[in-house]
Amino acid sequence: MMFGSFAWDWALDGWIVTTGILCAISATLLGNFLVLRRMSMLGDAISHAVLPGLAAAFLISNSRSSLPMFIGAVIVGILTALFTEWIRGIGKVDEGASMGVVFTSLFALGLVMVVQAADHVDLDPGCVLYGAIELTPLDTIPVAGLSIPRSAITLSIVTLINALFVSIFYKELKISSFDPALSTTTGFHAGLIHYALMTLVAVTAVASFESVGNILVVAMFIVPPCAAYLLADRIGTMITISVGIAVASAVLGHISAVVVPTWFGYHSTSTAGMMAVAAGLIFVLSAILGPRHGIFVKLARRHALSWRILTEDVISLLYRLRERNDATIPNRANLQAMLLTGNVATRVVLGWLTHRGDIRSTVGCYQLTDQGETRARSLVRSHRLWEQYLVSLAGGTVDRIHDKAEQLEHFTDRQLRERLDAETETPQIDPHGSHIPPEK
Amino acid sequence: MTDSSPVGSNRIPANPRRDDRTPGGPPIASIELPTAVPLSVYDLTVAYHRKPVLWDVGFDVPAGTMVAVVGPNGAGKSTLLKAIMDLTPRASGRIHVFGDTYRRNRHRVGYVPQRESVDWDFPIDVLDVVTMGLYGQIGWCLPVRRKHRLAAMEALEQVGIADLAHRQISQLSGGQQQRTFLARALVQNADLYLMDEPFAAVDAATERAIVRILHTMKDHGKTAIVIHHDLQTVPEYFDYVVLLNMRIVAHGPVEVIFTAENLQKTYGGRLTLLDEVTEAMRRRERSL
Numbered sequence: 181m182m183f184g185s186f187a188w189d190w191a192l193d194g195w196i197v198t199t200g201i202l203c204a205i206s207a208t209l210l211g212n213f214l215v216l217r218r219m220s221m222l223g224d225a226i227s228h229a230v231l232p233g234l235a236a237a238f239l240i241s242n243s244r245s246s247l248p249m250f251i252g253a254v255i256v257g258i259l260t261a262l263f264t265e266w267i268r269g270i271g272k273v274d275e276g277a278s279m280g281v282v283f284t285s286l287f288a289l290g291l292v293m294v295v296q297a298a299d300h301v302d303l304d305p306g307c308v309l310y311g312a313i314e315l316t317p318l319d320t321i322p323v324a325g326l327s328i329p330r331s332a333i334t335l336s337i338v339t340l341i342n343a344l345f346v347s348i349f350y351k352e353l354k355i356s357s358f359d360p361a362l363s364t365t366t367g368f369h370a371g372l373i374h375y376a377l378m379t380l381v382a383v384t385a386v387a388s389f390e391s392v393g394n395i396l397v398v399a400m401f402i403v404p405p406c407a408a409y410l411l412a413d414r415i416g417t418m419i420t421i422s423v424g425i426a427v428a429s430a431v432l433g434h435i436s437a438v439v440v441p442t443w444f445g446y447h448s449t450s451t452a453g454m455m456a457v458a459a460g461l462i463f464v465l466s467a468i469l470g471p472r473h474g475i476f477v478k479l480a481r482r483h484a485l486s487w488r489i490l491t492e493d494v495i496s497l498l499y500r501l502r503e504r505n506d507a508t509i510p511n512r513a514n515l516q517a518m519l520l521t522g523n524v525a526t527r528v529v530l531g532w533l534t535h536r537g538d539i540r541s542t543v544g545c546y547q548l549t550d551q552g553e554t555r556a557r558s559l560v561r562s563h564r565l566w567e568q569y570l571v572s573l574a575g576g577t578v579d580r581i582h583d584k585a586e587q588l589e590h591f592t593d594r595q596l597r598e599r600l601d602a603e604t605e606t607p608q609i610d611p612h613g614s615h616i617p618p619e620k
Numbered sequence: 621m622t623d624s625s626p627v628g629s630n631r632i633p634a635n636p637r638r639d640d641r642t643p644g645g646p647p648i649a650s651i652e653l654p655t656a657v658p659l660s661v662y663d664l665t666v667a668y669h670r671k672p673v674l675w676d677v678g679f680d681v682p683a684g685t686m687v688a689v690v691g692p693n694g695a696g697k698s699t700l701l702k703a704i705m706d707l708t709p710r711a712s713g714r715i716h717v718f719g720d721t722y723r724r725n726r727h728r729v730g731y732v733p734q735r736e737s738v739d740w741d742f743p744i745d746v747l748d749v750v751t752m753g754l755y756g757q758i759g760w761c762l763p764v765r766r767k768h769r770l771a772a773m774e775a776l777e778q779v780g781i782a783d784l785a786h787r788q789i790s791q792l793s794g795g796q797q798q799r800t801f802l803a804r805a806l807v808q809n810a811d812l813y814l815m816d817e818p819f820a821a822v823d824a825a826t827e828r829a830i831v832r833i834l835h836t837m838k839d840h841g842k843t844a845i846v847i848h849h850d851l852q853t854v855p856e857y858f859d860y861v862v863l864l865n866m867r868i869v870a871h872g873p874v875e876v877i878f879t880a881e882n883l884q885k886t887y888g889g890r891l892t893l894l895d896e897v898t899e900a901m902r903r904r905e906r907s908l
Contacts, residue, residue, distance in 0.1 A: 216742065348761050355752050359738045362804075365705050365731045366756035413788045415743045 195317040195329050197434045200396070200455050202335035203388045204426035207400035209342045210381050212419050215405040216357045221276060222261060223401035225283035226378065227385035227394055229260040231290025234389060239297050250386055257382025258375065260286065311393020313452045331391030338387045345380055346419070349373070354415060392452045399456035400426055407463040410470040425466075429459035489590050490529050492559055493519055495538055496589075498548050499556035503615075511544045557617045562592040564610035564617075565600040571611040572604055578611045594619070655719035656683050658812040658843040659704065664713030666696070666703050672866065673699045677713070679862055679871040681812075684841045686834050686857065688848040688874075691864035692887050697847045698734070700864065701814045705731060717812065727756060730810030732801050734817055740789050746800050747772055747785040753804040775803040778836075780829055795826030802833060813837065813844040820849065831857055854878060 188194075207223075214223045233256030237249035260282050267278035320327035346353065352373055356363035360370035381401070388397035408422035433455025438448045468475045497518060501510055508514050516526040530546065533539045538552030548556055566585040570576035576584070592600075597619070610616055657680055664677040673696040681687050689697050702708040704715055706722055717725040730753070750772040751764055758764060776782040779799040784792065792800065798818055805813055818830050834857065837844055845862075848854060854861060854874065861878050863869040863886040870882045 216739075218739070351755055351758070351762075351764065352760065354744070354748075355755050358742050358744065358749070359733065359752065361702075361705075361707055361733050361737065362731060362752060363755075364707060365726065365729065366752075366808075367726060368755065368760070409743065413743050413790075414745065415748075418743050 192317050193434065193438075195332060196313055196451060197431055199313055199316045199329060199332050199335060199391060200430035200434060200451065201427050202332060202339050203392045203396055204400045204404070204430045204455065204459075205423055206335060206339040206342045206384050207388065207397050208404045208422045208426040209339075209346050209419070210377060210384060211401035212405040212408070212415075212422055213346075213353050213357055213377055214381070214401055215409060216415070219275075220402045220406075221279050222264065222378070223381055223385075224398050225264065225279045226257045226260050226381050227389070227398050227401070229283045229286035229290075230254070230257045230382060230386050230389060231394075232256055232286050232293055233290075234386065235290050235293035235297060239293065253386040253389070254379065254382045256286065257385060258379055260382075261375065261378040311389070311391060311396065311452045313392045313396070314450075316391050334387050335391070338384055342380055342384065345376070349376075353377070395456050396452040399459050400429075403456070403459040403463050404429065407459075407466040410463075410466045410473050413472060425459065425462050429462060430455050433458040487529070490519070490521065490525060491533055491538075492555075492590055494529055494533060495548060495552050495556040496559040496563070498539065498546060499553070499560055502548070503560075510546045512546075515546065554620070558594070558597070558619075559589050561617050561619065562597055562600075563589040564614060565597060565604060565607075566592070567610045567612065568604045568607045568616070569600050572607075581611065657681070657716070658683050658718060659845065660716040660719075661700075661704065662714045662716075664700075664703060664715065665711040666699050666708055667711050672711075674703065675867045677864070677868050679868055681843060681845060681860065683843055684838060685843055685860040686838055687843070687845045687860040687862060688854050688858035689845060689862045689864055690848055690851065690854060690883075690886065691869075695865040695886075697864055698816055701731075701816055701845070701847065704814060705729065728811045730805040730808040730813045732805045732813065732815040732818055735794065735797050735801065735820065737816075740792070740797060742789060745786050745788055746776065746781070746792070746796075749789060749800050750775055750803045750807055753807040756808070772803070772807050775807040776800075778806055779803045779833065793823070794821055795823040798822050798826055799829060802830060806833065811842055813842065813846075815844060815846045817847045817849065819846075819853075851883065 211220075211223060214220050230253040233253035234249060237252035241248050260279075263282045264275065264279045267273070267281055268275055271278060271281075273281075316329045316331045319330050321330050321333060322328075323333070352363070352368045355366070356368055356370040356373040363370045363373070385394075385397055404422040404425040405418070407425050408418045408420075412418040412421050434451050436458065437451040437454035440454075441447060441449050467473070471477060494515065497515065498510060500506075501508060508518075512526055512530060515530070516523065519526065521529075530539070530541075533552070534541065537549055538555060539546050540549055541547070563585045566588045567581045570581040570584060571578060607616055659681040661680075662678045664674055665672065666674040677696075677700065689700065691697055699708055703710050703713075704717075704722065705726075715722055718728055722729065747769060751768055753775070754764070754768045754771060758768065773782060773785060776785055779802050781796055781799050781803070784796060784800075789797070789800065802818065805815070819827055822830070834844055834846075846858070848858070855878060859874055860872065861874050862871040863877065863882055865886050869886045870877045
């Protein structure tokens, strides 16, 4: 594979991307439940707070990648969740604030310790943030004749554990996230499930910390699940999509880390950083294109609404013209002038109404059909009932109610009209003196 | 079907067995407990941060009754339900559910929490929520099966929203949300139901549906303890009432206990001395 001057090397790039994907999947799987429980920050907090645990274990055992180091860090991670609860209880501050207190203190403590340690052992404070995913292929362990990077093995195990956890306890995670009280009363102690989840969050954070740094795991806990939340309306779909996004961000992130900077004449940049950026970009895309909350969909809905309103305005105008025996010839030019719309919009709307059978044209003049007549009468009735309602019950003045009624008539169905009619005591004429047409 | 407008029109025929009960008698938790008593609360005290929410609460609930828990805001009504289900730690007191601890008889208790207690934007559909009522029976780690979904569908039919089974819950109206919760409780097939304001802000049709379900429950010998705000409908919907304002003001059959005088005590007569001592305790703690 070639990307400009970049040649894909399976032994290097293959492992870097694999490590990134494993980290992304393991974090995203748990992250879905963090997002759904509205405790996204806790993933962030725990991934920062494990640092002093790592540093302490490192200072004591003087080596990296030892089991005590791992366990020490996980314990500190779980303590973060406990401390957060505790400070919220005694300090009477909200969860965000207490989390902020706990994890910044712990992270700062960790940084101090790392800087101390860096003087006499090989630990780089810079690596803490963005990790050294580019170096993972260099630290390998022979497994079944292949030399596999150590971090890839660790992260595969973590991914496997997380995948098993989510699939075995799917039902329990679902109920305790949606309704913790019900969960506890039906025998699935919500607190227990919470701490099981937090333990795995800490394990994932620690396992990722050293190889891919802090930034990637923080991003992957939150960003893919959030993007998936915008795209899916079922939890199963959301998890599946989030894993897809996680994988895509890892692949795209690495490629763009190597390729994009060369376009601008720079050397390649941090892969882990770029993976997080890629996830962020995918989130932006989901926010724009999402089917439920997407910006495009909202725009489209607004457009559809304004078209509907225009068609309704046309037929109620035709109704009113006929009602007052107006001499204006209802041809396209006159209708367009009265509705203050554009040429194209008028053509489209008249075409659509003709197609739907609400109007018909005879020698350029438009007339309501029976079907159109019924629709138009309902609209005019809604409009005038609203005017009556606004004046008699809402204290509106006669000269200022038209615009309001003009808006409301488009959102008034038969049921609402009946209630308006009852509340205004079945008026015959509206405040302007116009006859209110009967329902049918 | 009971119409919601006339108050207390069906009081007497609805409760033919009233006479053989001793209204407002002492809690029987201290003596031999018959397993037929759905709920027996004895000497219950609950405090948040040393601030008492419930003091010395004690009452029994006879089987097959619809019980209204009535009291002003902050009277500890929700806390009472939560304390019964061990969701809130209690400072003292004993609670017996069908003659044993709640923990042992948990499967016989169904809970309908307040509608606002959950996130209605959660990405699941109505059927999913109702099926959650069966998770306890299904047990740890086992999957939801077809028969469970069928049971959930049946409960949805009972509350009249079977057509919404596959809607995402964010698209429900308030009344439909409440019906969903009710279906979830029904599917649990419990013997004692604890409901936290099921009638709050629902439409008239939903209110009628809930009343109908309460009646069906009663006909099947089930017991429901319902936090209720609308005093007007208490005599019509319920046959037993617990008047609560941090302490039990009175409890017993509606026609005996639900009097203007007792309501005045519950809502009007604030427990001033308790308030004062609580305030003094808090000041003391702050100054330390």
